[in-house]
Structures are given as structure tokens and as C-alpha cells.
Amino acid sequence: MQKTALILGHTGRFGRHMMAALKRHGWQTRPFNRATDTLQDAARGTQLIVNGWNPIYSDWAAQIPGLTAQVIAAAKTSGAAVMIPGNVYVFGEDIPAIIGPDTPHRATNPLGQIRRRMEAAYRDAGVKAVILRAGDYIDTEASGNWFDMIIVAKLAKGRVTYPGPMDQPHSWAYLPNLAEAGARLAEKLDDLPIFSDFMFDGYTLTGAELAQAVEAATGQRLKAKTMSWLPIHLARPFWAEAKHLVEMRYLWNQPHRADGTKLAQVIPNLCQTTVPDALAVACAPLSPAARDRLEHVHP
Numbered sequence: 001m002q003k004t005a006l007i008l009g010h011t012g013r014f015g016r017h018m019m020a021a022l023k024r025h026g027w028q029t030r031p032f033n034r035a036t037d038t039l040q041d042a043a044r045g046t047q048l049i050v051n052g053w054n055p056i057y058s059d060w061a062a063q064i065p066g067l068t069a070q071v072i073a074a075a076k077t078s079g080a081a082v083m084i085p086g087n088v089y090v091f092g093e094d095i096p097a098i099i100g101p102d103t104p105h106r107a108t109n110p111l112g113q114i115r116r117r118m119e120a121a122y123r124d125a126g127v128k129a130v131i132l133r134a135g136d137y138i139d140t141e142a143s144g145n146w147f148d149m150i151i152v153a154k155l156a157k158g159r160v161t162y163p164g165p166m167d168q169p170h171s172w173a174y175l176p177n178l179a180e181a182g183a184r185l186a187e188k189l190d191d192l193p194i195f196s197d198f199m200f201d202g203y204t205l206t207g208a209e210l211a212q213a214v215e216a217a218t219g220q221r222l223k224a225k226t227m228s229w230l231p232i233h234l235a236r237p238f239w240a241e242a243k244h245l246v247e248m249r250y251l252w253n254q255p256h257r258a259d260g261t262k263l264a265q266v267i268p269n270l271c272q273t274t275v276p277d278a279l280a281v282a283c284a285p286l287s288p289a290a291r292d293r294l295e296h297v298h299p
Contacts, residue, residue, distance in 0.1 A: 004028040005048040014085040015052025017179035043074035057244035075127040086133030100259035101197040134200040135171025155286040164252025166207035173202035174278040184267040201260030217279035218287040
């Protein structure tokens with residue numbers, strides 16, 4: 001029997017790619033429509049709920065607890081498992097250089113605590129839940145993340161702008177690869193424990209290495225510079241997101257690499273797109289040279 005997955009946030013970054021990956025693996029996908037659907041009805045008859053809902057930072061405190069409770073209630077009623085895209089916020093400002101599923105969650109900052117409480121709610125709910133955790137996303141289109149909004153936003157001017165020191169390793173995940181991992185985990189739901197936490201290793205790159213990789217992907221000579229955080233600090237009185245961006249600045253200063261050993265044990269032989277090919281796709285909207293590479297790339 002064909003399995004069905006309910007996709008929450010199907011137009012967002014994680015939800016969009018998970019819907020495509022699950023379809024490739026033979027799933028029927030059911031995008032949730034906030035305007036017409038109720039979560040309880042939409043989840044009925046599904047085996048998986050992909051929770052790709054992600055409010056803006058300033059709405060996290062008000063919305064995430066309620067959304068989490070709704071998803072858990074729908075999972076209990078339907079019997080469906082839940083897959084959640086985890087992030088590295090839960091580890092806190094003292095994030096270790098190597099992070100994995102067993103790394104303690106010690107965040108004390110507001111956004112980190114919200115994520116800790118959210119994951120704990122799933123862990124304690126008695127529904128099957130899978131956390132698929134990754135670093136910052138690299139998307140196949142401009143979707144408002146750090147990579148397209150800041151780092152390569154001035155690519156046409158020959159510039160890469162990096163939010164932190166150029167010599168610190170940072171964890172990245174190319175979304176088609178992450179979604180493929182999610183779809184393969186979904187095939188093994190029956191074999192997974194009631195709560196699973198997996199780390200997706202993706203790419204680990206310093207700012208300098210990322211800039212060099214963007215050069216390779218686009219064929220451009222680029223000047224790399226460090227981003228000034230002063231405009232974001234100055235915007236805090238009138239832009240609600242600014243204080244949260246400043247709150248998470250430590251992730252650009254603290255070196256960290258994701259350890260995907262546990263994930264590889266459950267889904268071995270997961271092929272990853274090479275860094276130049278992934279960046280060619282991500283940079284294509286801003287770079288003719290990157291677009292020329294796309295006929296050779298299979299995201």
C-alpha cells in the first residue's frame with residue numbers, strides 16, 4: 001500500500017524539498033492548506049507528518065508551543081510519525097567543535113530554549129518522532145536564508161560577504177541532500193525507536209573555503225569581506241528580527257562540525273552533491289556562469 005505524508009509548510013525550505021524527495025521514493029504527499037484544512041482531518045490516514053512550519057524568529061515564543069501541541073495531537077489521533085528539521089540552536093553558545101545526536105542541549109538563550117522545549121515536547125509525547133538536524137541551509141533557489149540574503153547577495157558586484165571570521169569552520173546542509181536523507185529515514189520508520197535524533201553532516205567550510213567554492217562554482221574572481229553587524233544592531237529598536245539575529249551571531253564565531261556517523265549507520269551510501277555543484281545551483285539566479293554549469297548538475 002502506498003504511504004501518505006502530510007507536509008506542513010510545503011512551500012517553505014524544508015517542506016518543499018521533503019515533498020519532492022518523498023514523491024521520488026513513492027510516497028503520496030498531502031500539502032497542508034492553512035486556509036481550508038484542519039490538522040486533525042488532514043493527518044487522518046497518513047503515516048508521516050513532516051513539520052516544516054517555521055515562523056519568523058519574533059513569533060517563535062508565541063507560536064511554536066501551540067503549533068507543537070497541535071502536531072502532537074494530530075500524530076496521536078492519526079498514528080502518524082512526525083519528522084522535524086532540527087537545528088544547532090539547542091547546543092547553546094558553548095557549542096562544541098564536533099556536534100552529534102548525543103551532544104548535550106545546553107542553550108540558555110531565548111531561541112535555543114524554545115527549540116529545546118519543542119524537542120522535549122516531542123520526546124515526552126509518546127508519538128514516534130524523528131529529528132533530522134543540520135546546520136545552515138543552502139537552497140536551490142533564493143529563499144531568504146543567510147546564504148542567498150547575505151553571503152552571495154552581491155555576487156554580481158564580485159563580492160562575497162561573510163557574517164563571521166573567515167577562518168572558523170561552519171556547518172552547512174544542501175537541502176536536496178538533506179531531504180533525500182529524510183526520505184530514506186521515512187522508509188525505515190517501522191525500525192526506528194519512538195524518538196530518534198539524527199545529525200546530517202553536510203559540508204563543513206570556513207568562510208574562506210566557502211568563498212573559494214563560490215568562485216569555483218561561478219568562475220568569478222570574488223572579493224571576500226566580513227559583514228558589519230552594526231546596521232543590525234542599530235535596527236533593533238524598530239525591527240523585531242534584529243535582536244534575534246544578534247542573539248544567534250555566536251554560530252558564526254564558534255567553530256562547529258556536524259558528525260553524521262549515526263545517520264550513516266541507518267542509511268548508508270547516502271550520496272551528497274559536491275560543494276561546487278550545490279553552489280552552482282544556489283548561485284544560478286545571480287551568476288550566468290553558475291547557470292551554465294547546471295546542465296551538468298543533478299540536484
